[in-house]
């Protein structure tokens with residue numbers, strides 16, 4: 096048997112399958128998706144099996160054997176192996192980077208060099224110091240190079256000689272980063288007679304042993320050693336003596352770390368669906384039943400905040416489990432709160448595995464193994480949970496599908512929505528994209544039920560749109576008031592709170608109701624400017640303003656970490672009037688405390704939530720009404736559901752609008768709608784106050800009226816006019832070099848090669864419908880200098896159904912030589928979300 100593997104080397108030349116032979120002994124253990132060790136360029140490397148075959152083109156004297164199989168089961172399911180091929184093609188990145196993105200970091204190999212003494216060496220022929228070293232290694236049997244160097248510090252030369260002369264043999268081992276956690280268990284002898292007999296032969300003096308034997312006669316079940324010693328206060332020695340007598344067996348058993356072990360989840364029952372929910376649910380159920388026939392229908396669930404989308408998810412998951420199938424629920428990282436987890440664990444208990452980045456490496460590894468061992472059928476998690484190794488996947492739910500955090504910003508720069516649709520195609524699963532403010536990409540691809548004919552286009556381009564236009568129980572959507580901050584300034588109010596917001600806060604404090612205040616962090620960093628000459632403190636390595644950090648009294652670059660002390664006077668004109676501008680959450684907090692003495696504020700931003708579990712801690716405190724105000728950045732806009740919140744304030748709504756990004760209106764609308772949805776979800780009615788310098792902007796005006804449809808129509812028109820996604824697709828190339836000339840010249844070269852390859856592709860694919868494209872640039876990037884490198888951008892804009900990836904890949908390959916020799920870096924981003 097032969098296998099095709101992808102080796103774990105991040106280089107262009109190795110980004111292809113290599114053939115190996117599987118020795119007979121390993122054949123039963125090798126499957127598609129197995130992780131194996133293979134000899135490669137004189138080392139043993141981790142590799143992943145992507146194909147199995149009975150023949151190979153590699154000549155018999157060249158083909159090598161795989162050296163080991165690293166896990167008891169394949170780490171990738173067959174559909175994930177296929178998905179990795181799609182990903183590397185679509186996102187123009189290496190196959191290995193895609194595969195590594197799919198498995199927990201605990202499984203990313205660590206290579207260790209181990210040394211041992213060659214068995215037939217006669218040590219007496221070596222020098223004194225060499226003998227000492229060899230003898231020590233022999234005593235240890237084998238040892239890592241690091242440990243040996245530590246033991247014989249100063250004898251590095253001798254050690255090297257021993258390795259070069261083959262006295263010490265070197266072996267490279269693949270080690271997992273994470274060990275399975277084990278627990279020491281005590282198993283009593285199965286035969287109670289044996290226990291009784293041992294008791295008879297145990298002297299009266301050994302009272303502890305007798306006690307333990309009596310305990311096991313009464314409780315003949317395995318128990319962990321730690322629990323046993325806690326209960327009976329027996330020492331390990333006592334257990335050990337019984338083990339020697341054969342009355343008990345002590346064994347280490349693998350256990351799974353459960354991050355939620357000490358939490359109790361209130362079991363919940365399905366709610367009786369409302370009429371609207373029922374009709375949505377019926378369509379979903381139908382899609383699930385027909386999934387084999389229709390190869391999975393993607394569904395867009397457009398439901399206002401509080402319309403009961405989550406309840407529908409829970410019931411369709413129940414349906415999926417009923418059919419013996421499995422489900423993935425994707426939730427944006429910041430919405431994956433304990434409240435959210437509770438809703439799923441409460442309904443499905445231990446059948447739920449949770450994957451998110453706040454788990455420790457070990458916890459994540461164990462949740463992953465729980466899935467792999469088929470102990471979990473529902474996976475709830477952030478972006479990368481789309482790669483959960485489920486084999487009977489029939490349902491993928493993506494909540495808040497418009498969220499930009501579904502796009503990964505490091506290689507592989509995939510979008511979880513596209514990965515979900517592709518994975519669903521491979522497993523014939525249905526996909527449900529849920530949102531109160533669907534992305535324009537999804538909205539445009541969607542067709543309402545009335546127009547969805549029985550012979551709907553099975554081209555994977557269309558999505559069935561279902562609507563939940565009302566809140567459960569017909570609770571009204573909150574009243575939204577937009578305050579023009581320019582007017583406030585004109586009437587002499589220089590505070591960051593408008594008079595309306597000020598009054599509303601006062602009222603809530605009086606009525607003991609709660610408040611959520613949101614501040615948009617992006618574009619809101621506190622920059623340093625001279626009021627006399629207009630000088631702005633910029634990072635010397637990046638073309639970007641430095642941010643003031645009040646508590647450390649430093650100014651700092653958010654891109655490269657460059658830090659200097661706060662400025663006493665302007666470096667340009669010596670004026671002392673150098674000030675810190677902008678409003679950070681800290682400043683809002685200070686202002687609140689000043690204006691409303693005694694007010695209790697919980698502040699949530701990147702500074703207060705770095706510690707593990709802090710996120711949960713703050714939310715719990717707020718839920719227990721230990722604070723009046725929850726103040727924070729975008730991270731508080733989603734998923735929170737507190738009954739006593741009756742006021743939501745947005746300090747400045749338009750900060751995002753000024754970013755050079757064609758999605759900024761969409762982002763503003765989404766954010767305002769989301770945050771407004773936090774108010775009045777329960778008995779108490781809610782009020783929302785949005786402060787802005789651009790009240791007439793359509794994104795703010797339409798968010799005020801909760802009018803998604805008008806917003807989508809208007810925004811789609813503009814995108815069409817300006818030729819932006821979803822009417823075309825973008826691929827962004829960012830080129831950087833220390834010298835501005837080199838960066839520019841290479842960018843021009845790349846742009847012309849891109850044009851050439853696309854011309855050729857368009858000509859050869861003519862019959863498949865027109866491929867229209869443009870290569871824009873090179874232009875200086877919006878951040879023209881970063882970490883001392885000058886940056887230029889080329890953008891490919893295209894529409895049509897042709898295969899553009901191959902042309903782009905070819906262009907990159909043709910420029911590779913030049914990039915290498917000039918040490919130019921090229922970053923590729925397909926369907927980019929950040930255009931800087």
Ligand code: ADP
Pocket residue numbers: 366367368369372398399400401402403404405406407567
């Ligand atoms: P969404 O996910 O659309 O924001 P949720 O599923 O969180 O909405 O529902 C909002 C509130 O309505 C929740 O408190 C939920 O328990 C409640 N709810 C949902 N469906 C029903 C139903 N059929 N009957 C009663 N209450 C419901």
Ligand code: ZN
Pocket residue numbers: 625626627628629630665666667668669670
């Ligand atoms: Zn100045």
Ligand code: ZN
Pocket residue numbers: 634635636637652653654655656657882
């Ligand atoms: Zn910098």
